[in-house]
Amino acid sequence: MPPKINKEECTGCGTCAEECPVEAIVIDEDEGCAVVDEDECIDYGACEEACPVQAIEIR
Ligand code: SF4
Numbered sequence: 001m002p003p004k005i006n007k008e009e010c011t012g013c014g015t016c017a018e019e020c021p022v023e024a025i026v027i028d029e030d031e032g033c034a035v036v037d038e039d040e041c042i043d044y045g046a047c048e049e050a051c052p053v054q055a056i057e058i059r
Pocket of ligand 1: 005033050051
């Protein structure tokens with residue numbers, strides 16, 4: 001399953017996007033939070049581990 005971003009928790013720091021090997025995460029500057037391209041995501045899981053505020057959940 002692609003990661004779920006908790007928009008309330010996400011600070012838009014960009015760490016998850018930096019860790020993603022297929023560049024499936026971008027930071028929406030208007031909303032100030034991460035957005036996942038579910039078509040690109042390969043369920044690698046690095047984003048969930050990298051997020052400093054645990055705003056990403058992969059089930
Ligand atoms: S690492 Fe976490 S807080 Fe930072 S942009 Fe990604 S989801 Fe948001």
